[in-house]
Amino acid sequence: MKDLHVVADQALELPATPYQARHFIDGAQSYSADGRTSDRVSPSHGVVVSRAALGGTAETEAAIRAARTAFDDGRWSRLSGKERGTILMKVADLIEKNEERLALIETLESGKPISQARGECGGAADLWRFAASLARTSHGDSHNTLGADMLGVVLKEPIGVVSIITPWNFPFWILSQKLPFALAAGCTCVVKPSELTPSTTAMLAELLIEAGLPAGVCNIVLGHGDPVGTLMSRHEDVDMISFTGSTAVGKRITKAAGDTLKKVALELGGKNPQVIFPDADLEGAADAVTFGIYFNVGQCCNSSSRIIVHEDIAEDFVARVVALSKKVAFGNPLNPETQVGAIVSAEHREKIDGYVKAAQAEGAEVYLGGDALTVPGLSDQFYQPTVVRGVTPDMAIAREEVFGPVVAVLTFRTLDEAIALTNDAHYGLSAGVWSENVHTCLAFARRAQAGTVWTNTWMDGFPELAFGGMKQSGQGREIGSYGFDEFLEVKSLVMRVGRTRAPWVKSA
Numbered sequence: 001m002k003d004l005h006v007v008a009d010q011a012l013e014l015p016a017t018p019y020q021a022r023h024f025i026d027g028a029q030s031y032s033a034d035g036r037t038s039d040r041v042s043p044s045h046g047v048v049v050s051r052a053a054l055g056g057t058a059e060t061e062a063a064i065r066a067a068r069t070a071f072d073d074g075r076w077s078r079l080s081g082k083e084r085g086t087i088l089m090k091v092a093d094l095i096e097k098n099e100e101r102l103a104l105i106e107t108l109e110s111g112k113p114i115s116q117a118r119g120e121c122g123g124a125a126d127l128w129r130f131a132a133s134l135a136r137t138s139h140g141d142s143h144n145t146l147g148a149d150m151l152g153v154v155l156k157e158p159i160g161v162v163s164i165i166t167p168w169n170f171p172f173w174i175l176s177q178k179l180p181f182a183l184a185a186g187c188t189c190v191v192k193p194s195e196l197t198p199s200t201t202a203m204l205a206e207l208l209i210e211a212g213l214p215a216g217v218c219n220i221v222l223g224h225g226d227p228v229g230t231l232m233s234r235h236e237d238v239d240m241i242s243f244t245g246s247t248a249v250g251k252r253i254t255k256a257a258g259d260t261l262k263k264v265a266l267e268l269g270g271k272n273p274q275v276i277f278p279d280a281d282l283e284g285a286a287d288a289v290t291f292g293i294y295f296n297v298g299q300c301c302n303s304s305s306r307i308i309v310h311e312d313i314a315e316d317f318v319a320r321v322v323a324l325s326k327k328v329a330f331g332n333p334l335n336p337e338t339q340v341g342a343i344v345s346a347e348h349r350e351k352i353d354g355y356v357k358a359a360q361a362e363g364a365e366v367y368l369g370g371d372a373l374t375v376p377g378l379s380d381q382f383y384q385p386t387v388v389r390g391v392t393p394d395m396a397i398a399r400e401e402v403f404g405p406v407v408a409v410l411t412f413r414t415l416d417e418a419i420a421l422t423n424d425a426h427y428g429l430s431a432g433v434w435s436e437n438v439h440t441c442l443a444f445a446r447r448a449q450a451g452t453v454w455t456n457t458w459m460d461g462f463p464e465l466a467f468g469g470m471k472q473s474g475q476g477r478e479i480g481s482y483g484f485d486e487f488l489e490v491k492s493l494v495m496r497v498g499r500t501r502a503p504w505v506k507s508a
Helices: 059-074 081-097 098-112 114-137 171-185 199-209 225-234 247-258 282-297 314-325 346-361 415-423 440-446 478-483
Strands: 004-009 019-020 021-025 028-031 037-041 048-053 141-143 149-159 161-165 188-192 218-220 240-244 264-267 273-274 306-310 328-333 365-368 386-389 406-412 430-434 451-457 489-498
Touching: 004 264, 004 365, 019 199, 021 059, 021 199, 028 199, 048 098, 059 161, 059 188, 059 218, 059 225, 081 098, 081 114, 081 171, 081 199, 098 114, 098 199, 114 171, 114 415, 114 478, 161 225, 171 188, 171 199, 171 240, 171 406, 171 478, 188 225, 199 218, 199 273, 218 306, 240 247, 247 264, 264 273, 273 282, 273 415, 282 406, 282 430, 306 314, 306 478, 314 365, 314 386, 314 451, 346 365, 346 406, 406 415, 415 440, 430 440
Parallel strands: 004 328, 019 048, 161 188, 161 240, 188 218, 240 264, 273 306, 273 430, 306 406, 386 406, 430 451
Antiparallel strands: 021 028, 021 218, 037 048, 141 149, 149 489, 365 386
């Protein structure tokens, strides 16, 4: 710990009382009928920071019923794109206005640094604004080459009621990758945030009310995956599920949705490589690798948890990453200087440590870190920045999602070997390549099995560009026009012009 940059000072005060998170059903905020609640203890500070209503079957049924009624009566689905877009723009303005209170509770519940929470919560407004633009510009197609007496029109219509289930690592950002696009399409929604980080989603209800969203169009149920998420996945009145989380849970949701054949969109796990060639800008690449593994405490589906570096530069490159890792500010997430905060739970911290210890037992070398970290005056729910080298492709740390501040280093000799290592995974969410040779970058990008490929950068994203994975990293896309289309059904309208159809039944 003495070689690390640890921040213990606290710049912001803890709230005097826990935030009270409530359901939002048919336009009204409410507690559970049975009065049950769930407390969230800050992983950094060890105190209760929020108390959320704990929903069950009754609340979930009511929310789905409200969404179904709101969709079927057309109060939202039959509005013009301009009317829907106007409300989404108001929500975006309110998000920016409330950025600080959203960011504070997200930091307290998740353990992420306040600076990153501000970027996530405030930056989400851009997703709402882009979705608003799609509400106004969405259109189908016409076909006037079908013959003089025929006209074909392809319509795009909202799919219906959408269940949205979001994770704990980016609760407000991932919600904003889904909800505004579903609303822009004309769908109605039922949302379940993670029980670990429910509050920013609950706060959004206040902003939706203020923006004038009609009652029942968006409903929020707080609670556990079972029964809330299970019912949202199986219910016959739900037309689509949009889920972000682990691949294991995504598979269960797909099975649950099978009985009603509802559409399923999944954004799941990743084991994302950054491939470093000898001619790369090593200083820039090392900084990007360091950012990619420690951002959001490594609890990120896009975490660059695999580094595949050419053997000629491996020693030098790993030394650069280690040197930068020692300068990254770990510690109190309520200090704006902090770059890496606490692990979301003690159980998850132990899971991370288990991967590191198993790699050691299999012969890998822990070059930096490899253990829990206690920050003075705070909890022991932190984990040291960890670099593991001498990793082979068969090790669990090279194949499974660690979801923590741990990077595994592998080496390669040729482009073909680098691509083979990249694709040797069940996942295919994102990948990166570092080289000054554009031909190397293009060859890699075309052959890498990943939904996003970054060249000479990492984790740059824009609302205009679709996001999603291949293989067991999911199905479907989010954001961009492709993500918007996920919430639409295509209908063909075939029209005959004039009474030109010859009779099928001949008159006597």
